[in-house]
Amino acid sequence: MNVLENLEPKKVFHYFEEICSIPHGSRNTKQISDYLVDFAKAHGLTYYQDELNNVIIIKEASKGYENAEPVIIQGHMDMVCEKEKGCDIDFEKEGLRLYVDGDFVKAKDTTLGGDDGIAVAYALAILDSDELAHPRLEVVITVDEEIGMLGAIDIDLSMLKGHTMLNLDSDEEGHFLTSCAGGMSMITEIPVKRVTQSGLKMLLTVTGLEGGHSGSEIHKEHGNANILMGRFLKQIMDITPFGIISMDGGLKDNAIPRECNCEILLPEESADAVMQVAETLDQTFKNEFCVSDAKVEVLCKKEGVCETKMLDYTSVHKVIFYLRTVPNGVQHMSMMMPGLVETSLNLGILNLKDDVFETVTSVRSSVSTRKDDLKDQVTQLVEMLGGEVTIEGDYPAWEYQPNSKMRDTIAEIYRELFGKEAIFEAIHAGLECGLFSEKIPNLDCVSFGPMNYDIHTPKERLSISSTERMWKLIVEYLKRAK
16 A cells, blocks of 8 residues: 555554554454564564464563563554445455545545554554664553453463553543543343234434444433434334334444434335424434534435335334333443543444344443443343343453552653643543453553544544654653663
8 A cells, every 4th residue: 555654653654554454353353463473473573372363472672671670562453343334345355445634544434443553553663673772572462352352351461571551542642541441242132023014115214423432432422323213213103003124223332323224114104104203303313413413314215015024013112112211321420530421331233133133232330330230220121121131341440540650751751752741531431451450460551542533433533743742752651661
């Protein structure tokens, strides 16, 4: 590609472009993992690759740093794969289509994967350099962070010697994270039954929503297309009987759904009334979400008369009841840290199969008991409807450490380099730091990164100038880590 070859720092953007040329969505990490192993082999570095595809690369200290405390550099290799409607990219087989727009690197019609490809690029650029001063470097690149931190949960870190870690998985320059929420994914399956019926098929769509990261952007009150579809269906149910043929919404549990589609079958004479419901609800949503989701649309299209299998009356009610009553969005704000979301959940994926209505919800909280309470609340609702719940990727909160040598050093460097005070704060989104803190006693850790906007959406864009500034910060930190 060589689209980024003129950007600084050159090695960072060189490796970022190489990473972007390799498919690396969650659960599709073998190729990128092998790429990292090949890099280690080519540079004569010690490496470990486990069966999950996690990779650890070790580089011994540069001259004069042999007795310094080792530094762990950590990020994840998987990305969230979202694309605009009509985009023909195959995330399983194709790389991203990068371009430069002013101060930003973007990917045409898709997510960029700066979360967390830029961490991998930083790490490789550091490992590739014979000029940088540094202690022993222990680079840990995990898999499947975006779907529940699955790589970090099972990774073996016994070969590491460091107790100081730079986590490069944050996206707001100058804001350094020192704690985060814990979380889990809840997979719910509610049984449904189908009957064969004739009638008019109509396609219902809720679309045009902004979406966003279900942790760092949940407080923005963006509309959730799956939840709004439940509202749409309830209004239709109030005026006419109908059956649901198919239904799908959202792609990732940690991304707020931007679109949901539902095919229904109903009496032909009810079509005009349903079209009117769609028009009215379209205006209602445009009014309610005029600030957060100004482009929201409610669409309704006739697809012709047919005979097909659809959900029976009871199953339709079960689906609508679940979507109308399941908790979603911000549940509690922190009383200890004003402005911080404490507890939330996001119904990120729904999919209607032949005999089961399946959803995947991301649950987050910095208070473990409230996380468990939400799990119980959703589980009870699902079980009342005859369904089952499976928990995946249950990870702990990362607790704030009052004493941190790393935090003090970073604050000093940031002030000297940029003439500003570093901001240290907590975040509602999940980070792997909590899992690493459980595995490495007395871990001193800070999470940071360059400005990366609208992550987990096709609007994602990485600031070039910010990437360079954070590179200078990392290099200077390693230089001082004696």
